[in-house]
Amino acid sequence: MTAGSLGEFEGQPLLRVERLRKYYPFTKGILFAKTLGQVKAVDDISFTIAAGETLGLVGESGCGKTTTSKLILNLEEPSEGRILLRGKPIHGLAGDALREYRARVQAVFQDPWSSLNPRMMVGRTIAESLIVTGWGNRTDIAERVRELLEQVGLRQDQATQYPHEFSGGQRQRIALASALASEPQLIVLDEPVSALDVSIRAQMMNLLKDIQARSNVAYLLVAHDLATVRHMADQTVVMYLGKIVEYAATQTLFDNVLHPYTKALFSAVLRPRPDRREEEIVLAGEVPSPLNPPSGCRFHTRCPFAMAHCSREEPPLREVEPGHLVACHLYDAAAAPAFARMKEEIVPT
């Protein structure tokens, strides 16, 4: 945490996402393609990640969390807005500067079965990123590979084995080792544990936390499981259809969920020991298409507390309580009656 605060003393968070938008054109025809519309995969989102910190990005399929991570990994160009790493814009980088960026920002993906090259010994897979970033000579690289394997809880002699010789949990460790190889400042973790078995998942989560404590790397944790986010993340962002609906420190958010969509997500968490008193919001219908998102608040079509003007005016993301940002008209001063109704109905006792 000490180095984490250092970043803030310099006045810059590690990563700053500013009013980011990514629209994909939806076209018809091949040669003289006509643009029929835009899929607004990510629509005006902003957040920051401090060094050594974990930001959890939660939402269902189609909410834009994968697009966001692709933009941060510099695999996609934003339509508008920008991303800054330590104050420097990341898009438009080329050559050595881009290579440098790739070394600083790494990724671990969901599926360890497809993210490793089956024909490459895992030591070689890990060494790859060291070779690309010019780590040093052969002995330095070999030494670093051994060190990395040890860091992720594998044996040094396993460097000469192939991916099929490992279980899913071990493969995910290998993916993590190769992400860590270039000493990144940020790792994008895209559903890093959801493909793993329950008992293996806990091992991986502990390992990720240990590595963060040691190396002060920051994580962007893309996940759908709230309990995982609660265990891992310092800050939590909840997205719905390309928009941020709620953003706060994890503790603050989990103690006092404000947005109706987040509330629905929380009540959809199936607890091993169900507390019968807990109120339940079952959302009707499914997530609308991002090609033609609902007007006004994008959640109004499924929101049990929608008011007349929710379909007309888009609620801004505002600080409703200290450090707790919510995009919802229920927290407007004018919405007092509907707000009272919601409090009555769903605030857990």
Next chain:
Amino acid sequence: MSIAEQGVAIAEAPSDDIVLDVRDLQTYFFLRRGIVKAVDGVSFALRRGEVLGLVGESGCGKSLTALSIMRLLPKGSARTIHGEVLLNGEDILEKTPNEMREIRGRKISMILQDPQTSLNPVFTIGEQLREAIFRRTRGRTREVMREAVAALRRVDIAAPEQRLGQFPHQMSGGMKQRVVGAISISGRPEVLIADEPTTALDVTIQLQYLKLLKRLQEETRMAILFITHDFGVVARMCDRVAVMYAGRIVECGPVDQVFDNPSHPYTQALIASVPKMTGSTERLYTIEGQPPSLMDLPVGCRFAPRCPYADQRCLAAYPPSFTVGAEHTADCWRMTAA
């Protein structure tokens, strides 16, 4: 060794109104490299109108147990070599393939994990649903049509008449899985095997689907064998739960009892290692090591190599099922004293 011990467990299993009774089921893969004992002596009973959860991690044999019951084992090396699957007292392992075809869908039906692969992409959902209904009723087109619409309406699909003409790719994952559900229960089966039906769905859609399945189950009084790896789903859906490890059921009992008083160390560890929504966010409990290879199983308790309480006895012999409460059994030597 196991047959006599399993006999003990069966005697203690509930005997009232059992619709599906699986006894000492063994399904092995015969490979050139050796024999993979994927399901190795599984016994359980399913009562009418009951939901039994079958929980375990990948490779524990839970899906293969389901496929053995349906007699839909992958072609080639897998064979059920021992055991009985009594459906209303009749052993369906003895049935001919033709008889089996009549049983599937009408008496016992299945929902698979991925709706993407269980629906045929080149037929409309109407054609797929009508096929299932026609095979059962041999009714006239109009009656089949009417029943197809009713089946879709039962699974909460709006405007079913229009949906019938659509292809699977025109629907979302949650809707496809509801269509699969509609097809599975169109024959009014007595037993439904649901193999991780919500794993591929988003959380809010999962909740919708589980509520729907529960409602249908209560309406039709069918029994469900619910295969999952998620204790949250078990708590939501099931009356009883069986925990599987390395091809065997290691603990079985009413859901509340198993959660409040997990008796097998593996069940305890599984429950402890799940991240929670309340309480501390410090380090999670982990089970060290990996499950044993199914080709080379230990002589004694299969969990012993990873178990913090293991002693000589555990390594020497597989424990019998001990009773730890009403309808609650655990295969662990530590229960001898209890």
